[in-house]
Amino acid sequence: MRTAFAHTLGALIAGAGLAACNTSQPGETGLVLFTPRDCGNPLLGCDFVRPVATGASLNVQIMGNGGTSTAGFDLESNNPEILAVTKIADVDGRPTWALAGGRAGSVYLAAVDEAGAQVDFIDVTVRRPTRLGLVKVAGEAVGPTNEDGVDQAWTVNADAPVSFQALPHDGNTQLMGILDYVLVVPQGSTLLASEQSSSDRATGYLYVQPPAGDYPFTFELAAPDSAVAVDAILHAR
Numbered sequence: 001m002r003t004a005f006a007h008t009l010g011a012l013i014a015g016a017g018l019a020a021c022n023t024s025q026p027g028e029t030g031l032v033l034f035t036p037r038d039c040g041n042p043l044l045g046c047d048f049v050r051p052v053a054t055g056a057s058l059n060v061q062i063m064g065n066g067g068t069s070t071a072g073f074d075l076e077s078n079n080p081e082i083l084a085v086t087k088i089a090d091v092d093g094r095p096t097w098a099l100a101g102g103r104a105g106s107v108y109l110a111a112v113d114e115a116g117a118q119v120d121f122i123d124v125t126v127r128r129p130t131r132l133g134l135v136k137v138a139g140e141a142v143g144p145t146n147e148d149g150v151d152q153a154w155t156v157n158a159d160a161p162v163s164f165q166a167l168p169h170d171g172n173t174q175l176m177g178i179l180d181y182v183l184v185v186p187q188g189s190t191l192l193a194s195e196q197s198s199s200d201r202a203t204g205y206l207y208v209q210p211p212a213g214d215y216p217f218t219f220e221l222a223a224p225d226s227a228v229a230v231d232a233i234l235h236a237r
Contacts, residue, residue: 023047024063027120031068032111034122035061036099037091040167040178040203047176051125052083052101053168055225056177061094062111070095072114079107082126101126101177127175129168132219132230137163137205150216150231158212158236161196166204166219166230178203180222191215191234210236 022045024033036046039058046058064070075097077083082105086098099109103126110121134144134152139162144152156162168175181204185191191210199207204219213236220229 021045023049025049025122026065027111027122029120031065032070032073032120033063033065034109034111035063036176037061037096038178039176040165048122048124050174050176051127051170052099053175053177053179054101054104054126054128055221056101056168056175056179058099058177059088059091059096060099060109061091061096063094070111073111073119076110076112077107078110079105083107083109083124085109099177104128127170127173129170129175129179129221129225129228131169131171132166132204132221132228133169133174134164134166134219134230134232137165138207139163144232147233150233152230152232153235154232155235155237156210159209161207161209162234163196163199163205163207164232166206168221168228182220182222182226184218184220186216189215189217191217208234210234212236 022035022037024035025048026033036048037059039046062070075085077085081102084100084102088096088098090096106125108121109124110118112118139160141154141156141162143154147153166181168179180202183201191208194209196207196209199205215234218229218231220226
Protein backbone atom coordinates (compact mmCIF):
# COMPACT_ATOMS: atom_id res chain seq x y z
CA MET A 1 0.00 0.00 0.00
CA ARG A 2 2.83 2.39 0.81
CA THR A 3 4.53 1.77 -2.52
CA ALA A 4 1.23 2.19 -4.36
CA PHE A 5 0.67 5.48 -2.56
CA ALA A 6 4.15 6.70 -3.46
CA HIS A 7 3.62 5.90 -7.13
CA THR A 8 0.15 7.51 -7.16
CA LEU A 9 1.35 10.66 -5.44
CA GLY A 10 4.42 10.79 -7.64
CA ALA A 11 2.23 10.62 -10.73
CA LEU A 12 0.01 13.43 -9.43
CA ILE A 13 3.00 15.64 -8.68
CA ALA A 14 4.65 14.87 -12.01
CA GLY A 15 1.43 15.85 -13.74
CA ALA A 16 1.58 19.17 -11.94
CA GLY A 17 5.19 19.70 -13.00
CA LEU A 18 6.49 19.50 -9.44
CA ALA A 19 8.24 16.15 -9.31
CA ALA A 20 11.87 16.03 -8.31
CA CYS A 21 14.31 13.39 -9.51
CA ASN A 22 15.79 10.79 -7.24
CA THR A 23 19.56 11.26 -6.97
CA SER A 24 21.87 8.39 -7.85
CA GLN A 25 25.03 8.20 -5.75
CA PRO A 26 28.19 6.44 -6.92
CA GLY A 27 29.78 4.02 -4.48
CA GLU A 28 33.30 4.31 -3.13
CA THR A 29 34.82 2.40 -6.06
CA GLY A 30 32.73 4.28 -8.62
CA LEU A 31 31.47 1.07 -10.21
CA VAL A 32 27.86 1.09 -8.97
CA LEU A 33 25.19 3.77 -8.72
CA PHE A 34 22.82 3.52 -5.73
CA THR A 35 19.42 5.17 -6.26
CA PRO A 36 16.93 5.58 -3.38
CA ARG A 37 13.24 5.78 -4.28
CA ASP A 38 9.79 5.68 -2.66
CA CYS A 39 11.23 7.45 0.37
CA GLY A 40 8.16 9.43 1.43
CA ASN A 41 9.32 12.73 -0.01
CA PRO A 42 8.10 13.03 -3.63
CA LEU A 43 8.50 16.81 -3.77
CA LEU A 44 12.21 16.79 -2.98
CA GLY A 45 12.97 13.34 -4.33
CA CYS A 46 15.26 10.88 -2.58
CA ASP A 47 18.94 11.38 -1.88
CA PHE A 48 21.29 9.43 0.39
CA VAL A 49 22.74 12.77 1.49
CA ARG A 50 19.74 12.81 3.84
CA PRO A 51 19.81 10.25 6.63
CA VAL A 52 17.17 7.54 6.89
CA ALA A 53 14.73 7.90 9.80
CA THR A 54 14.57 5.18 12.41
CA GLY A 55 11.49 3.05 11.80
CA ALA A 56 11.20 4.28 8.21
CA SER A 57 11.06 2.33 4.97
CA LEU A 58 12.20 3.11 1.43
CA ASN A 59 13.47 1.29 -1.65
CA VAL A 60 16.82 1.31 -3.43
CA GLN A 61 17.96 0.25 -6.89
CA ILE A 62 21.44 -0.20 -8.35
CA MET A 63 22.91 0.08 -11.81
CA GLY A 64 26.38 -0.08 -13.28
CA ASN A 65 28.19 3.23 -13.54
CA GLY A 66 29.30 3.77 -17.12
CA GLY A 67 27.70 0.57 -18.39
CA THR A 68 29.17 -1.85 -15.85
CA SER A 69 26.90 -4.87 -15.50
CA THR A 70 25.19 -5.58 -12.18
CA ALA A 71 23.45 -8.77 -13.33
CA GLY A 72 23.13 -11.21 -10.44
CA PHE A 73 24.18 -8.64 -7.84
CA ASP A 74 22.68 -8.46 -4.37
CA LEU A 75 22.68 -5.79 -1.66
CA GLU A 76 23.84 -6.26 1.93
CA SER A 77 23.97 -4.13 5.08
CA ASN A 78 26.87 -4.62 7.45
CA ASN A 79 24.48 -4.05 10.39
CA PRO A 80 20.84 -5.05 9.83
CA GLU A 81 19.93 -3.76 13.29
CA ILE A 82 20.62 -0.27 11.97
CA LEU A 83 19.50 -0.73 8.35
CA ALA A 84 17.90 -3.96 7.12
CA VAL A 85 17.86 -4.95 3.43
CA THR A 86 15.26 -7.22 1.79
CA LYS A 87 14.99 -8.18 -1.89
CA ILE A 88 11.56 -7.37 -3.29
CA ALA A 89 9.90 -7.60 -6.70
CA ASP A 90 11.40 -5.51 -9.50
CA VAL A 91 10.04 -1.97 -9.82
CA ASP A 92 9.85 -0.45 -13.31
CA GLY A 93 11.77 -3.46 -14.61
CA ARG A 94 14.79 -2.91 -12.35
CA PRO A 95 16.00 -5.03 -9.41
CA THR A 96 14.81 -3.41 -6.19
CA TRP A 97 15.51 -3.83 -2.48
CA ALA A 98 13.53 -2.57 0.50
CA LEU A 99 15.39 -0.75 3.27
CA ALA A 100 14.12 -0.53 6.84
CA GLY A 101 15.62 1.87 9.36
CA GLY A 102 16.26 0.30 12.76
CA ARG A 103 18.20 1.98 15.54
CA ALA A 104 20.28 5.10 14.97
CA GLY A 105 23.80 4.64 13.66
CA SER A 106 25.92 4.38 10.53
CA VAL A 107 26.25 1.41 8.15
CA TYR A 108 27.54 0.69 4.71
CA LEU A 109 25.24 -0.64 2.01
CA ALA A 110 27.23 -2.96 -0.24
CA ALA A 111 26.64 -4.32 -3.72
CA VAL A 112 27.98 -7.88 -3.90
CA ASP A 113 28.45 -10.06 -6.98
CA GLU A 114 27.22 -13.62 -7.52
CA ALA A 115 30.32 -14.98 -5.75
CA GLY A 116 29.55 -12.86 -2.67
CA ALA A 117 32.44 -10.46 -3.26
CA GLN A 118 31.87 -6.82 -2.42
CA VAL A 119 32.02 -4.70 -5.57
CA ASP A 120 31.03 -1.28 -4.24
CA PHE A 121 29.37 0.39 -1.23
CA ILE A 122 27.99 3.62 0.16
CA ASP A 123 27.77 4.88 3.73
CA VAL A 124 24.23 5.40 5.05
CA THR A 125 23.28 7.15 8.28
CA VAL A 126 20.14 6.36 10.28
CA ARG A 127 18.89 8.98 12.75
CA ARG A 128 15.95 9.18 15.12
CA PRO A 129 13.37 11.91 14.35
CA THR A 130 13.07 14.62 16.98
CA ARG A 131 10.43 16.72 15.26
CA LEU A 132 8.18 16.91 12.20
CA GLY A 133 7.78 19.62 9.60
CA LEU A 134 5.39 20.26 6.71
CA VAL A 135 6.23 20.95 3.09
CA LYS A 136 3.70 22.12 0.52
CA VAL A 137 3.28 19.63 -2.30
CA ALA A 138 0.57 21.05 -4.57
CA GLY A 139 -1.56 24.17 -4.71
CA GLU A 140 -0.89 27.70 -3.48
CA ALA A 141 0.22 28.40 0.06
CA VAL A 142 2.23 31.06 1.86
CA GLY A 143 4.36 29.84 4.75
CA PRO A 144 5.37 28.46 6.98
CA THR A 145 5.23 31.53 9.19
CA ASN A 146 5.65 31.92 12.93
CA GLU A 147 2.50 32.14 15.01
CA ASP A 148 1.89 31.73 18.71
CA GLY A 149 0.52 28.33 19.68
CA VAL A 150 1.64 26.41 16.59
CA ASP A 151 4.87 25.28 14.96
CA GLN A 152 3.84 26.31 11.45
CA ALA A 153 1.14 28.60 10.04
CA TRP A 154 0.13 28.56 6.38
CA THR A 155 -2.18 30.87 4.42
CA VAL A 156 -4.01 29.19 1.54
CA ASN A 157 -6.67 30.15 -0.98
CA ALA A 158 -10.19 29.38 0.21
CA ASP A 159 -12.02 26.69 -1.78
CA ALA A 160 -8.83 25.77 -3.66
CA PRO A 161 -7.06 22.39 -3.39
CA VAL A 162 -3.78 22.34 -1.52
CA SER A 163 -1.68 19.54 -0.08
CA PHE A 164 1.09 19.08 2.46
CA GLN A 165 3.50 16.30 3.37
CA ALA A 166 4.73 15.75 6.91
CA LEU A 167 8.45 15.02 7.01
CA PRO A 168 10.70 13.80 9.82
CA HIS A 169 13.64 15.87 11.05
CA ASP A 170 16.44 15.47 13.56
CA GLY A 171 17.00 19.05 14.61
CA ASN A 172 17.52 20.98 11.38
CA THR A 173 18.37 17.88 9.35
CA GLN A 174 15.59 16.52 7.17
CA LEU A 175 15.36 12.73 7.21
CA MET A 176 13.86 10.41 4.61
CA GLY A 177 11.72 7.31 4.57
CA ILE A 178 8.04 6.43 4.84
CA LEU A 179 6.69 6.45 8.38
CA ASP A 180 3.30 5.91 10.01
CA TYR A 181 1.49 9.11 10.99
CA VAL A 182 -1.65 10.10 12.86
CA LEU A 183 -3.61 13.24 11.98
CA VAL A 184 -5.42 14.99 14.83
CA VAL A 185 -7.95 17.79 14.36
CA PRO A 186 -9.88 19.61 17.10
CA GLN A 187 -13.40 18.48 17.92
CA GLY A 188 -15.87 20.29 15.70
CA SER A 189 -13.32 21.05 12.97
CA THR A 190 -14.65 20.84 9.41
CA LEU A 191 -11.22 20.56 7.78
CA LEU A 192 -11.61 16.89 6.89
CA ALA A 193 -14.98 17.54 5.26
CA SER A 194 -12.93 19.07 2.42
CA GLU A 195 -10.39 16.22 2.24
CA GLN A 196 -9.61 15.02 -1.29
CA SER A 197 -9.63 11.38 -2.41
CA SER A 198 -5.84 11.13 -2.85
CA SER A 199 -5.16 12.37 0.67
CA ASP A 200 -3.41 9.71 2.80
CA ARG A 201 -3.19 10.68 6.46
CA ALA A 202 -1.38 7.47 7.47
CA THR A 203 1.62 8.43 5.32
CA GLY A 204 1.59 12.07 6.42
CA TYR A 205 -0.03 13.40 3.25
CA LEU A 206 -2.96 15.81 3.66
CA TYR A 207 -4.85 17.04 0.59
CA VAL A 208 -7.76 19.36 1.30
CA GLN A 209 -9.88 22.08 -0.29
CA PRO A 210 -11.00 24.13 2.71
CA PRO A 211 -13.58 26.91 2.59
CA ALA A 212 -12.76 30.22 4.25
CA GLY A 213 -11.77 29.74 7.87
CA ASP A 214 -8.99 28.74 10.24
CA TYR A 215 -8.07 25.08 10.60
CA PRO A 216 -5.62 23.88 13.25
CA PHE A 217 -4.34 20.30 12.99
CA THR A 218 -1.49 18.13 14.21
CA PHE A 219 0.50 15.42 12.47
CA GLU A 220 2.28 13.08 14.89
CA LEU A 221 4.25 9.92 14.46
CA ALA A 222 2.32 6.81 15.38
CA ALA A 223 3.13 5.23 18.76
CA PRO A 224 5.65 4.78 20.28
CA ASP A 225 6.89 8.08 18.83
CA SER A 226 3.68 10.10 19.25
CA ALA A 227 5.59 12.83 21.08
CA VAL A 228 7.24 13.68 17.75
CA ALA A 229 4.74 16.00 16.09
CA VAL A 230 4.06 19.23 14.24
CA ASP A 231 1.23 21.58 15.27
CA ALA A 232 -0.01 23.60 12.30
CA ILE A 233 -2.83 25.86 11.22
CA LEU A 234 -4.26 26.66 7.79
CA HIS A 235 -5.73 30.12 7.27
CA ALA A 236 -8.02 29.82 4.22
CA ARG A 237 -8.72 33.30 2.82
